[in-house]
Ligand SMILES: Nc1ncnc2c1ncn2[C@@H]1O[C@H](COP(=O)(O)OP(=O)(O)OP(=O)(O)O)[C@@H](O)[C@H]1O
C-alpha cells in the first residue's frame with residue numbers, strides 16, 4: 296500500500312515540472328526562433344511583394360500592382376528556356392564528372408601505395424579552397440586564353456589553330472571550371488569513406504577469387520553509395536546557384552549560351568534594373584530548386600536513411 | 604585429402620621478424636588449434652597459410668604441391684574472420700554464393716551448394732536477410748557457411764568466437780566440433796582461449812613470439828609440457844612455480860631443495876648435476892591442504908576466489924612465490940592464516956635453468 300502511494304505521487308509532480316520545463320524551453324529558444332523567422336520570413340515576404348508589383352529602378356514612380364505579370368514575363372523571357380536548360384546541363388555534368396572521377400581517383404589513391412601520396416592528396420583537394428572568382432580568372436587567363444593560355448600553346452605545338460574556348464564552347468568551359476572546383480570536394484568525401492571500408496571484407500573477397508575489379512564493383516561501390524548520395528545532394532545545392540564563374544568569364548554569353556538561372560536573375564535585376572521581374576525569377580528558381588531536391592531525395596534519399 | 608606441410612616459414616614486417624622459422628605438419632581431418640599470447644603471430648601464421656600475406660622465406664606445401672606463391676583464391680582454403688567480414692549490402696544467400704558466382708559455376712549447382720550449407724547450419728529461414736538483421740551467432744554461421752560452400756581442403760578460423768557472448772560461445776564451440784565431425788574436414792583454428800583449444804583440438808600448437816613451443820594433443824600438452832612457457836600458458840588457474848636447486852639424484856628419483864625451505868623427492872630421472880638451478884611446477888589440483896605439521900611446505904594464505912564448486916586459494920610461500928591451490932567449494936582459509944601443503948609428487952613438473960622440462964616419461968609409464 297505504502298509503496299503504491301509512493302508510486303503515484305512522483306509522476307504527478309513530474310508531469311507538472313515537465314510542463315514547466317516545456318514552457319521555459321520555449322521561452323529560452325524563442326529569441327533564436329524569432330530571429331530565424333525574421334531572417335527568413337521578411338525577405339521571402341518582400342520578394343513575394345516585389346514580384347507582384349511593377350518595380351523598375353529606372354522608373355521609380357510606377358510602382359503599381361501587376362499580379363502575375365512579372366512571372367509571365369520571366370517565364371517567356373527569351374533567356375528563360377536556355378537558362379533553365381543550361382542550369383540543368385551544368386548541374387548534371389558537374390555531378391557526373393565529380394562522382395565518376397571522384398570515385399575513380401579516390402579508389403586509385405587507396406589502392407596504390409606510392410611515395411608522396413600524402414602530398415598528392417592535399418594537392419587533389421586544394422582547388423576546393425580557391426575562391427570561385429579566382430579560379431575562374433585562373434582558367435580564363437592561364438588555360439583558356441586563345442593567345443596566352445596553356446591550351447592554346449598545346450594546340451599551337453601540334454600546329455592547330457588555337458580555340459577560343461570561352462567564346463566557342465562557353466558552357467563546356469564553365470563546366471570544366473566548376474568541375475575543377477567541385478571534384479576535390481567529392482574526392483575528399485569519397486576518400487575518407489573509402490578508408491572506412493573493412494579490410495577483412497576485401498580479404499574475404501580475395502580469398503573467394505575476386506580480383507581488384509570485382510572487389511571494386513561488388514564491395515567498394517556499394518560501400519560508397521551513401522557518401523556518393525551526400526556528394527550529389529550537397530553539390531546540387533551549390534551548383535544550382537553558380538554565379539561567380541559565369542560572371543567573371545563569359546558574362547552569360549555569347550547570347551544566352553552560358554546563362555543559368557542565377558545569372559539570368561542577376562541580369563534582370565541589376566542590368567535591366569527590373570526588381571519586380573528579378574523577384575519573380577528568384578521565386579521560380581526556388582521552386583525549381585525544390586523540385587530538384589525532391590527528385591533527388593526520391594532517387595537517392597533512400598540510401599541516406601537506410602541502415603545498411 | 605588435405606596434408607599441409609610448413610617448412611622453416613619466416614615472415615618479417617618492415618624488418619621486424621614476426622614469424623621466426625616455423626615447421627609444422629598438419630594431417631587430413633585434424634583439428635589443429637594455434638594458441639599463444641597476444642601478438643605472438645598466430646594470425647600472421649594463419650594469414651601466411653591463407654596467402655593473405657607474402658612469406659619472407661620458407662615454403663608451404665599442400666598435398667605435395669608447393670603453394671607458397673599460389674594466389675590465395677587458388678589454394679583451396681577458406682577462411683573465417685574474427686569480424687565475420689560479411690558483405691553488408693548482400694543478402695545471406697548472396698553472401699554464400701558470392702565466390703561461386705564469381706567463378707562462373709552453373710546456377711543450379713550454386714543453388715544446391717548454398718542450400719546445402721544453409722541446411723547444415725540451419726540458416727534456411729535467414730537466406731533473404733541482410734547481415735545487419737542477424738544476431739552475432741547467426742552472422743558467425745553465415746561466415747562459416749561461406750567457407751563450407753567452397754568445399755575447401757582446409758578451413759581456417761581466426762578467433763571466430765571471440766566476438767560472441769559467453770553462452771553463445773559455448774554453443775558455437777559445440778557446433779564447430781560437430782561440424783568437424785560431420786564434414787570430416789581439416790581445420791586450423793586460432794584462439795587465445797585455452798578452453799577452446801583444449802576442447803576442440805585434436806592437435807594444439809603453442810606459439811610464442813613467432814616460434815613453436817610445443818605441438819601435441821591437448822592432454823599431452825597439459826600433462827607433459829615441454830617447457831616452462833607451455834606449462835605456464837595452459838591451464839586455469841595457471842601452474843604454480845617454485846625455484847630451487849637439485850639435491851641428490853638417483854636412477855629414478857631426485858631431490859629438490861626449494862627456496863621456500865622445503866625438500867621434496869620426485870620420481871624423475873635427470874642427468875643434471877646436483878646443485879643446478881631448477882624450477883618445480885605444480886598445478887592447483889595437485890596441491891592438498893593438510894593438517895598442521897604434516898605438510899611439506901608451510902605457506903600463508905592470501906586472497907581466495909570462491910566459485911561455488913571449487914575455491915581457488917592463493918597462497919604465498921616463505922620465499923614469496925605465489926601458488927594457487929584448488930580445494931572444495933566450502934573451504935576458505937582466512938587471509939594471513941598459515942597453511943600446510945602437500946604435493947602430489949607424481950604430478951610435479953621439473954624444469955631446468957633454461958626452462959626445458961626434465962623428462963618424466965619414465966615415471967609416467969610406470
Ligand atoms: N601488417 C603488419 N605490419 C606490421 N606488423 C604487423 C602486421 N601484422 C601483424 N604485425 C605484427 O605482428 C605481430 C603478430 O601479430 P598477430 O596479429 O599475428 O598476433 P596474434 O598472435 O594474432 O595476436 P592476437 O591474439 O592479439 O590476435 C604483432 O606484433 C603485430 O604488431
Ligand SMILES: [Mg+2]
Nearest residue numbers: 645646647762
Ligand atoms: Mg590475431
